[in-house]
Amino acid sequence: MALTPLYGDAVSHLEDVLKEIQKPFSNIDNEIVLNLFRRSYEILREVLTFETDPLYMDSVAGVLKCLETQQKLFTAKCNTKSTCEKNGSPVKEGNRKPWKRILLYGPPGTGKSRLALALASATTSTFYSISSSDLLSHWVGESEKSIRELFQHACQNNSSSIIFIDEIDSICRKRNMQEEEHTRRFKTELLKQIEGIDNRENSDKLFLLCATNCPWELDVAFLRRFQKRIYIPLPDKKARIEMFKIHTNNSHINMSDEDWEILSQKTNLYSGSDIANLTLGALFEPVREMQTAKYWKRLSGGNFIPCNVETSDAIYSELEYLPSHLVIPKAVQLDDFLNSMKTHSKTVSEADITQFVQFSESQNYY
Structure with missing residues (x-):
């Protein structure tokens, strides 16, 4: 660790x-x-x-477009003062500056937080991972003070800084007349600090990244302050296969290209988190089979694996009567994934996806 x-x-x-x-x-x-x-x-x-x-960019699958966007944005930000050569003359940036405030939104479990961690691992910047519990306080004025100190501390670093606020909707919901006064002051201070990123002395070293599963619940004033809003959709067919292979890396599996294709078709609307849980359940299927197996096959190396009664040279025995150091589980197969699907269903519905698509279209975020 x-x-x-x-x-x-x-x-x-x-x-x-x-x-x-x-x-x-x-x-x-x-x-x-x-x-x-x-x-x-x-x-x-x-x-x-x-x-x-450590989490690296190549271990995050299914969000290739967002990965490329973030890498380009942050690379440009870390090199804001650099110049390029064109026809032998330096070309200055002028008012062409990289975005400093980005919102990632999409269904839960699509890897928004993992993207932030991958970005932190891929850079040498100071990474601030913030949740609502870190900022909110029951003492009057302490929440606003925490926000000011956070942004001040981030700007005072010699190197560039990344502030990541997860579940931003929990503290930036739409304002109304019924909310308490300290909540309104907190939101006002956060709006002020976000807007002031461009006006700070070391503003070129500060990068704000936020994530939410409910962008329609954000106050309009907060949405406006994000210069770039990126929709993180559910993984497509190709991305799901890549995710399954990442989660089964270094595991004993027996899956053909056709098996991966069948599995990816059956896991439509599965999020990255759903795929991780499904894969973990599938990896335990051979272990569960060992616990109830009655017939075993002895391999050339002396190891025992579970088998069917029809298998030639099958040995009748229970697990407890075999040498524990010689018993090994079978390779994970397609049937193990299909059995795991019975207890690990998708958590995102078609209606949820429709809501995200409609929100993106209404805000012209595509």
Whole structure:
């Protein structure tokens, strides 16, 4: 597991800061105070860091168009001050600048958050992964203060910074007369900070990326501030096959091209998350078969695999009576995926897709 910093230098100085905080409590024997301090340390570390495996662009399938767009945008942003040569003369950018505020929207499970993580892994920028729980506070004025400090800290970094806010609809819903005053102040401050990205001193180093499953619930003022809105659709037939192969990588499988084709046809409207769950269930099918198998075939290397009673040289035995180090599961086959589909159905309906398409067409986002 790799420890990914979210707040840049804040993580490296976390230990020193906590030691300074602990000094006034060094002579206190109260166990309650010490437990409170330990819990505060854990909360701070959870906010400032998260543990994740490295995620790279080639491990995210089904969103090729969005990947290309993001890579071009961020590459252009990281090289905003660069110039190109044309006919021996430098061509300046002038007012032609890369987008700094992008919204990813689409059905749940299509890889919007994974895109952000892949972007963070592919760059050397400081990556801020923010959720509504990180910003909202029950203390008056603390939520607005958290937003200001977040954007200020991101702009003060020597390197470029990426602020990723997942489920942006949870904090940026349409404003109405019934909402509470502190909620309205919070939204106003966030609008101000988003709009002020272009006016900051180091604005060329700040990149805002947000994701939502319900773009129609966003306030119009927030939608307007996103310079680019990208629809992340469900994976198509080719992308589904690629996803299945990614999730079965390093696993013992026996699938022909025709089997992959059949599987991709039967998993129409499956999201990336649905495919991951379906594949995990299929990988466990041979293990479940071993638990109930009564007939086994002995391979040339001495290993035992489950088989049918009609198999030649089949050995009748239960799993518990065979040497555990010699028993191996069969290769995952198409039937295992089809059996897994019985308990892992799609979570996105045709009506959901129609709603996203209608929203994109109404806003001219295509």
